[in-house]
Amino acid sequence: MTFMDxxxxxxxxxxxxxQADGHLAQGTGQKGRLTVEISHRDIGILEEFQRLTPYSNTIRERTRTTNFSESHRSAIWTLCSLEARTTLVEAGLPYGRKSTRIKPPRTAFSRPDYLRGVIDADGSVGFTGKGFPFISLTTASTAIGAYLCHYAKKVTGTERLIARNARDGIYNVFYTMEPAQALAAHLYYPGCLSLERKRATADSLSAWARPPGMRAPHTRRRWKEWEDRKLLELNDSTAASEELGRTEMSCSLRLWRLRTGKAPMPNPR
Known part of the structure; x- marks a missing residue:
């Protein structure tokens, strides 16, 4: 077993x-430490980290007053080894404030497991107020948000374009219904390392079924080359909408993408 393989x-x-929930502090000289503080109910995952770490590390507990509870009980995992910290930094865990700087590893890594770790720390899995299954991630990192969208599209076929929340500049990536079921089943596979409560919730998403009479999920209609040629020939989104059986907004957007080079021009006949 190689640490951080x-x-x-x-x-x-x-x-x-x-990356999502740890804090790496650099002290004077070679001093420093990595800490993770989570709710005591999830202490089991810290015990797993302790078993996976071949360096001296500790878990302690504390109870304190927070905005949500007068007696919040938490568990704190601490790792001080310079060698371990150096390995983590090289892998992509920076010292100090990191929320906007973290990104997926540049070396080979197990993708579903990495994303499950990020979501366990900074995401949510469950059911909406209307009873629809969902899986989501809240992150300040553009690289992490974009990577989740890229990976989830391969798994679910659902495309998401990230945009920062106007209020606090945070990305909220959200999947619901069938895409949420597919993504949760892919990430939280049997026997995986995860927070037990989130794995149990992820398992429960599979029981959801679209209610009778509810509209079927939208399937994206891809543009064909002959449609692109006709759109460019007409050069009018209204006329193209009638000719191609697409919405005027869709034709207008596709025409803009072709003209600006954001979509490849069709091959000539």
Whole structure:
């Protein structure tokens, strides 16, 4: 077992969790420490991290007053080893404030396990107020948000374009219904390392079925080359909408993408 071998699903998960919920502090000289503080109900995952770490590390508990509770009980995992910290930094866990700077590893890594670690730390899995299954991630990192969208599209076929929340500059990536079921089943596979409560919730998403009479999920209609040629020939989104059986907005957007080079021009006949 090699510490932080990111092709090992356990370490890939652990690293994603640490990127999202860990704090790496650099002291004077070679001093420093990595800490993770989570709710005491999830202490089991810290005990797993402890078993996976071949360096001296500790878990302690504390109870304090927060905005949500007068007696919040938490568990804190601490790792001080310089060698371990150096390995984590090289993998992509920076010292100090990191929320906007973290990004997926540049080396080979187990992708579903890494993303599950990020979501366990900074995401949510469950049911909306209307009873629809969902899986989401809240992050300040453009790289992490974009990577989740890229990966989830391969798994679910659903495209998401990230945009920062106007209020606090945070990205909220959200999947619901069938895409949420597919993504949750892919990330939270049987026997995976994860927060037990989130794995149990992810498992429960599979029981949801679209209610009778509810409209079927929208399937994206891809543009064909002959449609692009006709759109350019007409050069009018209203006329193209009638000719191609698409919405005027869709034709207008596609025409703009072709003209600006954001979509490839069709081959000539």
């Amino acid at each position: 990111l092709e090992d699903p356990r370490y890939a998960y652990m690293f994603g969790f640490l």
